[in-house]
Amino acid sequence: MITVQLQIILLITSIITFMVIINLIRKYNLELKYSLLWLFFCVVNVLLAAFSNIAIMIAELLSIKEPVNAIFLLSFIFQFFLIFSLTLTISRISNKFTQLVQEVGLLKKEVEQIKNTQLGER
Template sequence: MISLKLQVILIIASVICALILFNLIKKYRLELKYTMLWLILMFIILNLAIFPGLIRLLAKAMGIELPVNALFLLVSFSSFAILFSMTITASRSATKIKELSQELGLLKLEVSRLTEELRVKEKNK
């Protein structure tokens, strides 16, 4: 059984985290697509805190003796899911940065070639 104290802590923490996320989105400091996993996690934790019978059922279904251990496992798994999502995002960003850097290098080379051609044409006039 989850203690009342833990329930209150989970509810307060979930609401505060959700408010912080909404505030960051509102101020354009965080994109919506990156916060979806966090919001889903906050919603799940809030529901589990409000309805502790759900975590008991989940613990029983997973074969875990104490509901608190099931909650810890759920939070750990969610953290790994968010970390994995952010790793994918960072990898995509690094690839895009590399591609853009290469394109920029090619454009600079082309501009320098065209500039040199212009100088040669002006000298020949």
């Protein structure tokens, strides 16, 4: 059974986190595509806090004795997906950055060649 105190803490924390994320999106400090996972997690936490029977059913389904442990397991799974998602994003950005640096280097070389040919003509 999930205690009322834990339900209240989970509910308040999830609502505050949800409001902070919405505020960051609204102020353009956080892109929507990166925040969807956070928003989903907040909604799941609100549902788990509001309806403790969901956590009990998940715990029974996973053969976990305490529903609180099921919530912790879900939190760890969420963190894994979040870290994996961020790793993919960083990898894509790193590849784009490498490509951009190479293109800038080629353009710089072309500009220097054009300057050298123009100076040679004078």
